[in-house]
Amino acid sequence: MVGAYARPVENHSVPHSTPRTAAFFDLDKTVIAKSSTLTFSKSFYQGGLINRRAVLRTAYAQFVFLAGGADHDQMERMREYLSSLCRGWDVAQVREIVAETLHDLIDPIIYDEAASLIEEHHAAGRDVVIVSTSGAEVVEPIGELLGADRVVATRMVVGEDGRFTGEVEYYAYGPTKAEAVRELAASEGYDLRRCYAYSDSVTDVPMLETVGRPCAVNPDRALRREAVARGWPVRTFSRPVPLKQRLPSLSMPSRPVLAAVAAVGAAAATATLVWYANRRNTGKKHRVLMPAFVAKRKDLGAGVPIAPHE
Secondary structure, three states, X not given: OHHHHEEEOOOOOOOOOOOEOEEEEOEEOOOEOOOHHHHOHHHHHHOOXXXXXXXXXXXXXXXXXXXXXXXXXXXXXXXXXXXHHOOOOEHHHHHHHHXXXXXXXXXXXXXXXXXXXXXHHHHOOOEEEEEEEEEHHHHHHHHHHHOOOEEEEEEEEEOOOOEEEEEEEEOOOOHHHHHHHHHHHHHHOEOHHHOEEEEOOHHHHHHHOOOOEEEEEOOOHHHHHHHHHHOOOEEOOOOEOOHHHHOOOOOOOOHHHHHHHOOHHXXXXXXXXXXXXXXXXXXXXXXXXXXXXXXXXXXXXOOOOOOOOO
């Protein structure tokens, strides 16, 4: 599974000592301030992938996302809806849309605190791994943009005609995330007792408890209760800052390169958007997940101290 789903991205690797360590990051509301899936809705509409009604519901869906999290049943319904919605979409078109709009949509909503934290982990010699329920076509380009070493993300099946079949090949959610972390640790030689993990959702408790140094970031109510009960540190990230303001000299990947890695997950992204919208009359709360890199340490708040090279 690691070979198929824990994809390396095109960034340099820092030499590691043995045993190696890593920091595992959820994405949405942990590293970026919005849902990556909802953020691309206007671009998908302009590309003809979703209709105006879905776009008009985006503002409400974003509010719901920021207000709380989705439980297991809601996430399963999302997966089912995703399967039916993306069936027949042209993968090349999805890749192009994501590549063309990635910088404008994602760069401005990266948390400054998360970027600093990820840079610290890299400076300490740790790999940075994004583990997200969002689609690989969205997560992989973002991982490359921000300097992550690997990503684990949801993947959809693509047929011989280059279109989505509507089937989910791999769903990076809940216990599956924890399994991916353990398998990647076995493959890469990570000492999980000395590894870190960050998330905002109670659905990521299995991943958080897999490592020796878990941390709740902008936690939903259920995760906050769990963190308090387990004595896990809680951090609040609240300052979105464009990467180019932090590192003016940062060399961004070219659009052709981004297009090459952006695809199926964009379908997962749009599916989640419409799923959220369709759930608005249920009275329940929703949520989904995405990560980052760069800059200097600054007001990270209370939490587990970052150890030097381990």
